[in-house]
Amino acid sequence: MLIKRQSEVPSSEITSKDLYLNRRKFLAGAALAGAAVATGVAFNKIAAPSLVATANAKIDGIQKSSFSATEKETPYKDVTNYNNFYEFSTDKYEPAGLAKDFKTRPWTVTIDGDVKKKQVLDVDAIMKMAAPEERIYRHRCVEGWSIVVPWVGFSLSELIKRAEPLGKAKYVEFTTLYDLKQFPGQRVPVLRWPYVEGLRLDEAMHPLALLCFGLYGEVLPNQNGAPLRIVIPWKYGFKSAKSIVRIRFTGSEPLNSWQENSPREYGFYSNVNPNVDHPRWSQAKERRLGEFLKRPTLMFNGYDQVASLYSGMDLKKNF
Amino acid sequence: MKLRFTKIAIFLAALVPLGRLGWKALHDGLGANPIEVITHSTGDWTLILILTTLTITPLRRITRQYWLIGVRRMIGLFAFFYGSLHFTTYIWLDKFFDLHEMFKDIAKRPFITVGFTAFVLLIPLALTSTAGWIRRLGGKNWQRLHRLIYLTGILGVIHYIWLVKADLRKPLEYALALSILLLYRIVMWVAELRKNAAVPARPRTSAEPTEA
Numbered sequence: 001m002l003i004k005r006q007s008e009v010p011s012s013e014i015t016s017k018d019l020y021l022n023r024r025k026f027l028a029g030a031a032l033a034g035a036a037v038a039t040g041v042a043f044n045k046i047a048a049p050s051l052v053a054t055a056n057a058k059i060d061g062i063q064k065s066s067f068s069a070t071e072k073e074t075p076y077k078d079v080t081n082y083n084n085f086y087e088f089s090t091d092k093y094e095p096a097g098l099a100k101d102f103k104t105r106p107w108t109v110t111i112d113g114d115v116k117k118k119q120v121l122d123v124d125a126i127m128k129m130a131a132p133e134e135r136i137y138r139h140r141c142v143e144g145w146s147i148v149v150p151w152v153g154f155s156l157s158e159l160i161k162r163a164e165p166l167g168k169a170k171y172v173e174f175t176t177l178y179d180l181k182q183f184p185g186q187r188v189p190v191l192r193w194p195y196v197e198g199l200r201l202d203e204a205m206h207p208l209a210l211l212c213f214g215l216y217g218e219v220l221p222n223q224n225g226a227p228l229r230i231v232i233p234w235k236y237g238f239k240s241a242k243s244i245v246r247i248r249f250t251g252s253e254p255l256n257s258w259q260e261n262s263p264r265e266y267g268f269y270s271n272v273n274p275n276v277d278h279p280r281w282s283q284a285k286e287r288r289l290g291e292f293l294k295r296p297t298l299m300f301n302g303y304d305q306v307a308s309l310y311s312g313m314d315l316k317k318n319f
Numbered sequence: 320m321k322l323r324f325t326k327i328a329i330f331l332a333a334l335v336p337l338g339r340l341g342w343k344a345l346h347d348g349l350g351a352n353p354i355e356v357i358t359h360s361t362g363d364w365t366l367i368l369i370l371t372t373l374t375i376t377p378l379r380r381i382t383r384q385y386w387l388i389g390v391r392r393m394i395g396l397f398a399f400f401y402g403s404l405h406f407t408t409y410i411w412l413d414k415f416f417d418l419h420e421m422f423k424d425i426a427k428r429p430f431i432t433v434g435f436t437a438f439v440l441l442i443p444l445a446l447t448s449t450a451g452w453i454r455r456l457g458g459k460n461w462q463r464l465h466r467l468i469y470l471t472g473i474l475g476v477i478h479y480i481w482l483v484k485a486d487l488r489k490p491l492e493y494a495l496a497l498s499i500l501l502l503y504r505i506v507m508w509v510a511e512l513r514k515n516a517a518v519p520a521r522p523r524t525s526a527e528p529t530e531a
Contacts, residue, residue, distance in 0.1 A: 074351075077351075078350075078351035081350065081351060082350060082351030082352060086485075086486075090484075090485070090486035092351075092352075093350055143484070145352060145355070188486070188488075190485045190486045191485060258485075261485055262485070280428060280429070280430060280481065280482065281428060281430075281482075282424070282428075287352070287354065287355075289351050289352055292412075293415055294413070294415075
């Protein structure tokens with residue numbers, strides 16, 4: 001996949017020259033150290049500016065997906081300026097500003113636990129595992145608002161298949177970067193850091209589960225979980241871990257950060273469910289950003305095709 | 320004259336938060352979720368103004384600026400005004416005037432229960448804020464009634480604490496401020512009790528200055 005810089009990027013969005021040069025220097029060093037070879041990325045490619053993914057760079061070769069919703073997309077401005085990203089701030093309007101200098105390269109993801117191929121993968125290598133698709137998904141926050149986002153990525157199963165989970169692997173756990181310098185929000189013990197999220201392996205293997213590195217045809221903005229996140233459209237937003245550095249396969253149910261913080265309010269599954277209220281507020285309706293009145297929330301956020309994953313389960317108990 | 324001038328200044332200042340919201344609403348400045356911003360902002364200002372009215376008594380005693388009592392009613396009425404706006408955003412934009420839904424909410428959601436109670440308790444205070452009502456009730460009774468503001472303050476802060484997801488820093492700032500203001504009352508009350516125990520009780524008349 002080729003990522004080339006978009007010509008109409010406003011100057012304010014372009015990475016400062018200092019930062020850019022630093023990155024070049026680092027990349028050169030990394031190449032010398034042989035890291036480039038280890039991750040299977042050719043030296044000339046990693047050194048080439050075309051691969052320096054900066055925010056707002058266009059992603060080429062994006063394919064359409066039959067999973068896409070046909071609803072009106074939430075404007076780019078709202079998707080990228082209203083973010084629950086507690087690592088930056090608990091104020092949804094702040095991550096956009098605080099994430100400006102967030103470094104998404106170099107970035108590696110550790111794949112470990114119950115898998116055949118334990119490995120450390122470069123994010124650029126991961127992004128090349130499969131063809132990027134645009135997936136227009138409804139995204140429902142546990143707080144009662146929702147957006148429609150044209151994400152870019154491919155099924156999480158593409159990565160999982162390549163890692164070859166062992167038979168005893170029943171769950172996948174995702175860990176977000178822990179970095180007090182880059183994530184000012186982690187200096188406040190609102191949650192236990194780093195952020196951890198988990199899925200049952202069959203949930204993670206469902207084709208709708210997206211490994212995501214872009215939105216609106218561009219490289220994922222930092223405040224939306226760059227460089228790599230997951231998007232699980234039938235679950236509340238907090239299940240879709242951002243800025244992932246570790247993917248661990250395990251036989252036991254991972255303890256999510258929110259579940260650990262308040263087990264009565266946030267369960268392991270956290271499927272969107274209008275019939276199971278948050279103990280403190282109703283989940284029957286939601287406010288789609290840009291709409292005046294609330295609309296009814298749909299079971300599994302309207303993704304009925306995942307229902308079979310939970311057949312026979314009491315979703316009031318397994319909330 | 321000074322009081323009149325101060326009153327006008329406070330009146331205008333108290334309208335600034337609403338003016339800002341209006342200006343931002345007209346200039347696309349309320350962000351991705353304007354209704355949430357309006358709800359939070361009006362709620363914040365209700366609490367701030369309640370805390371401000373509770374600051375008047377300690378402030379005028381400590382600074383001996385006794386004229387300050389003259390601005391308290393207006394600040395209290397503005398607290399009610401912002402509380403009404405806050406309630407209106409809820410009943411209109413959140414429940415769309417569905418009273419059945421609203422009462423279900425009030426019964427079921429503790430944070431709504433306490434918030435709604437706090438708001439309802441403000442209504443008699445706003446209604447009896449006139450000189451006529453002070454006269455009709457008598458200073459002593461009026462004062463007793465207006466002590467409800469302590470309860471409203473406590474319920475308002477609990478309302479905030481119970482609605483946040485995880486970051487309690489801001490509601491706890493309000494809780495701290497309220498605790499200090501209530502503690503001052505308790506200390507003064509205990510001091511008064513002691514004084515009364517030392518000196519034989521003197522009958523009070525309802526004509527004495529009223530303070531809540």
